[in-house]
């Protein structure tokens with residue numbers, strides 16, 4: 001699904017990504033861990049075609065990133081730190097807008113269904129500007145999946161969510177996984193990573209520091225490997 005080789009990203013003469021090599025297969029659910037400033041969001045932005053690599057090769061579904069930005073965008077649901085929602089619009093209006101943008105059929109029906117799925121039916125027609133951070137995040141999740149993309153790119157998706165919303169998000173990820181969706185999720189939440197991901201990639205100083213499979217859902221393994229790679233403790 002994703003092939004990254006020798007990916008380098010410089011900004012203001014500073015090396016942010018220093019040669020990332022990473023292959024992610026279709027249907028994998030991968031957590032990206034690493035300290036603040038490691039380059040995790042930058043990596044996701046490159047994959048989401050929001051910023052251009054300085055050098056290196058990136059392919060998504062066999063398509064080279066450089067020449068296929070529009071096709072690649074349609075394959076993805078990208079959830080960044082900011083919600084991308086229009087705050088004067090209601091959840092329904094926002095989701096119909098994005099649904100139409102992606103050219104999906106029955107955008108309104110799908111929007112109503114998704115708002116229900118994220119537990120906010122009661123607020124279907126309220127402007128998003130009155131919403132709490134967690135409510136906005138729920139609608140942002142619905143926005144990211146409205147076109148049923150085969151690839152999800154999630155940047156700290158659990159931040160600001162209450163327990164109910166965490167379960168909703170995890171169910172969304174797992175039910176999309178069951179349909180073959182690939183997920184790449186930046187997180188600081190080891191528990192969520194261990195619970196829903198089948199592989200962990202640790203990024204440090206713009207490089208892959210570790211990359212391992214989660215055989216059983218072992219939270220201890222994630223903490224131990226993170227401490228070893230990032231904090232130098234064994």
Ligand SMILES: Nc1ncnc2c1ncn2[C@@H]1O[C@H](COP(=O)(O)OP(=O)(O)O)[C@@H](O)[C@H]1O
Pocket residue numbers: 011012014016034035036037038039040041042043
């Ligand atoms: N547009 C930019 N120009 C200059 N430096 C940037 C830019 N974007 C990110 N950086 C720097 O790159 C590093 C990695 O940022 P980021 O990918 O957001 O880290 P992470 O998501 O792992 O916390 C940080 O030191 C950040 O300040």
Ligand SMILES: [Mg+2]
Pocket residue numbers: 040041042155
């Ligand atoms: Mg980040």
